[in-house]
Amino acid sequence: MITIEHVSRSFGGTRALADVSLEIGRGQIFGVVGQSGAGKSTLLRTVNALERPDSGSVTVDGVQVSHLSGQELRAARHGIGMVFQHFNLVGNRTVAQNVEFALEAVGRGRGDRAAEAREMLDLVGLAARADAYPAQLSGGQRQRVGIARALASRPRVLLSDEATSALDPDTTRQILALLRRLSGDLGLTIMLITHEMAVVKQICDAAALLEHGSIVERGTLTDLIRTP
């Protein structure tokens, strides 16, 4: 579902990614683990083409996103949802309106948005808080809104950038359980980046360890746990 082939990316003298190759299967939950500065965000950003590799290619659902631009790139991005560490909600809009914004951004007609937003909020168990403002919600609830918003374009792929790093351990477990359930129910492929091995252990089918822009270890969860 996601194929990363020989991707390199530098910023000035800093080599953020050095010849990274990865294959993530359809429906898989794949973790990219590493310390701060390892290149995780840069790698994730090449998948939704916010970042273009200097060399190599990235293919998502059969489309080579690393070489697209304009309308084709926008269309490809609709197939990819993003979940962020700090939720990125719009503070002066309600929960429902935050999701409706995302529906508007992918071209849904005004008449359909309210019902669709409701459907997305149902998926994350937050329909009861549709009229609340982000500041009235707990961190875990805010991230549920972030996930509902990411699902608005009905993506095949979800990218998660430290989605639970701002949450306490209990809430982290609940959000990861939600992502796992959504992956199963919607057939989503999830690529998540984290600096916590505990997150990988709870949710991922497989993972890769990134150090200084290179993959130094990869495998299924069982392989990684066996590694001394």
Ligand code: ADP
């Ligand atoms: P991680 O997500 O693992 O913390 P990043 O991908 O954010 O790592 O960063 C990898 C390296 O690339 C770091 O050394 C970082 O400073 C550098 N880097 C990332 N983005 C930029 C940028 N836009 N400009 C300059 N340097 C960058």
Ligand code: ADP
């Ligand atoms: P706040 O008052 O919560 O800080 P902002 O308007 O400053 O709200 O926006 C916060 C974040 O929400 C920003 O990172 C912005 O990129 C993001 N954002 C703005 N509009 C939208 C939208 N339509 N859909 C999703 N995210 C958005």
